[in-house]
Amino acid sequence: LSAIQIAVAHGARVVAVDVSPAALEAAQRFGADVVIDGRTDDIAAAVVAATGGGAHLSIDALGSIPTMRASVQCLRVLGRHVQVGLMLEDAADTAVPMGRVIARELELLGSHGMPATDYPAMLELVAAGRVHPAALVSRVIPLGEAGAAIAAIVFRPGQLLAVLVSGDHPGLILTQVILVLLPDRAFQDRDRREVVRRELVRGRSDVVIEPTPD
Secondary structure: HHHHHHHHHHOOOOOOEEHHHHHHHHHOOOOOOOOEEEEOHHHHHHHHHHHHEEEEEEEOOOOHHHHHHHHHHHHHHEEEEEEEOOOOHHHHOOOOOOHHHHHHHOOOOOOOOOHHHHHHHHHHHHHOOOOOOHEEEEEEEEEHHHHHHHHHHOOOOOOOOOEEEEOOOOOOHHHHHHHOOHHHHHHHOOHHHHHHHHHHHOOOOOOOOOOOOO
16 A cells, blocks of 8 residues: 555556455555456456556565466566565465566566665655555554554454554654654754654544654
């Protein structure tokens, strides 16, 4: 869902695939032009049809053999696949449809996080109101409930993100972890920093915004 917001902010036409109706509904709210039920027999063919010949760029945000293969197979000539979801256990050494990669001269990229040097550009999108991270928050929970929340995400897919907070100031972890630990150059403009802080907790009466030391 974060990838959808960022892609829309950059003017991309977005096709979202998921097995969860709730996730597909959220994808539409965040700007996806087309949503495809991941239980479709041939996901790659559905994406090719929806994009008029294949996607220029595809992202596997889940990390599974079927989603990775569909992501590669839905690309048009010279397309690019980005593997964001972790491929664990048996999936870590799975076969890639390399014949298609060669025939279509595709690019395969792995992503293991965003470098700190890219934070300012990302935060500019938040400050400008072009992406809305607060919309990804389904609920705020005490830190002591983290284990159960993680288990719920694993065993009940389709839920939106839960933000972990604790102490007398719910939101302290949210604002400090996301904002204070970023490099100083990300917040050269204090007004923009405060816009970002408020966007992250927008509409939440149970979150207290604490001043951030300069």
